[in-house]
Amino acid sequence: MSKIAPAVLMACAFVAWPASSHAEEKPLWEAGLGVGALAFPDYRGSDEVNAYPVPLPYFVYRGKFLKADREGVRGELFDKRYLELSLSMNATIPVSSDDNDAREGMPNLRPTLEFGPSLDVHLWRSRNEDMKLDLVMPLRLPITLEGSPQTLGWNFSPRLNLDIANVAGQPGWNFGVGAGPLFGAAEYHEYFYSVAPRFATADRPAYDAKGGYSGTHVLAAISKRFPRYWVGAYMRYDNLRNAAFEDSPLVRQQNYVTGGIGIAWMIGKSKRMVEVGDDE
Template identity: 50%
Template sequence: MFQRLVPTRSAMWLSTPLNALATALLAVSSAALLTATAHAEEKPKWELGLGATGLSLPDYRGSDESHVYAFPIPYVVYRGDVLKADREGARAELIDFGDKAHVDLGLNGSIPVSSTKNTARRGMPSLSGAIEVGPALEVHFYRSAGDQVRLKMRVPVTYGVTLGNGVGTDGWQVSPNLNLDIRSVLGFQGWNLTMLGGPIYATRQRHAYFYDVAPQYATADRPAYRATAGYSGAQFIAGLSKRFDRTWVGAFMRYDNLNGAVFRDSPLVKTRSYLAGGVAVAWVLGQSSDMVSVD
């Protein structure tokens, strides 16, 4: 969600450590199959609450400088027929192909970065925060008998709107990813594990926003650079969460690999692989008396 956490792409772009992690994940999914007990439940149509999050994120993909962020967050769950907000994000389901596939409209975002606090970008314009919106095709490949394990592919296509000094844009991005969800992982009731990964592709406008160095900002250590459209590297995300009676807790870890990215030679790319992560806790303060059936 933050800093384009929407990531991830197929295994051919992932490094050896991620291949090992994927192998471990398959073992975990097999164990979950043995303990499948999921079933439809009656839950409130909406729930509202308040929480807090702590994040450690690089200033931008490819930066070797990171910052820790802590701020309050809303907790919103809405289980409508079209509009939904849950552990899979905020979205509107546009086209439903039954149990096999659907198209929804999703939201994502990124945090602003001050160039005065980043050595590589010093003297350049700061990066504004952005909201990304666009459709996503979701195709379900596998569901266990008790719906304990799900394997699906998502292909989100997003357009970024920057919110700095005025409203601008930072172009298009497509980030197909394989997504494995496991409920009550390894038999720990209520603990949900999500792992997803895949490549990212983006337009020149998106790459230029982050990695171009205009001639007026060139220095001896930062030559002028013009990015092109194409492959943007790969991401892998693992998230773990649990909902208690009136409390929700969650954590995530993100691995980013820029080897092979078309902008890898930009002087603003200081590292081609890194980890980011965060934790969050939220308290449910109110809920609807209207109940709906969910799986």
């Protein structure tokens, strides 16, 4: 169960895909609940991949400052035609070293919560606003949960995002793809990839991870919001080649694909309607 709760947070990242790219009035909030299945490694670079059935919350909030949508939960500090500054969040799952061969005998990995500012540059919009290209630049502070919280420096994951509404001429079907490099502080990489001398073995030499380049990733998602339910799926590709921690004995694979699918049924929405911009 300890792995399922953070997995739900990950599911929220692709649940609330926008239903339209045109300005209109929509409920202040919408909520739903469903089921999904996610498959991902214990940590980036692990060769142990697990699939989890998870409860799948669907939640959209369209406040003036606080928003919850396909970008996660965030607070908009300012939003202009070409530039947006917001607060973003992310999370990682806990890992029991008893269940991971590479980390056997080492301390467990606690779940982390990451939050920080994201500067988004709106690079291009199609004439009908059905396609848009953004440069998204989130800088987050990771903090471990459970027990005494521990800060893990920072991580930075700039990426290019292409969003397409009504993809292939199919009303309501929305597709998005994003790609970019990842960077992390030494403390962040040490937490996941360092091996202290007291935990070294013949097959797992001591290792001191450095900060810097963390690899690249590509994320794609597709979804549709029907009147009574929502369906969606996502797929992510990671490449750790030339990462600062590439030589860590805890890195067992450099390329892998993860993904998930889900369906959620609408259970409620606000009576209050608000006007949303072209990006909602």
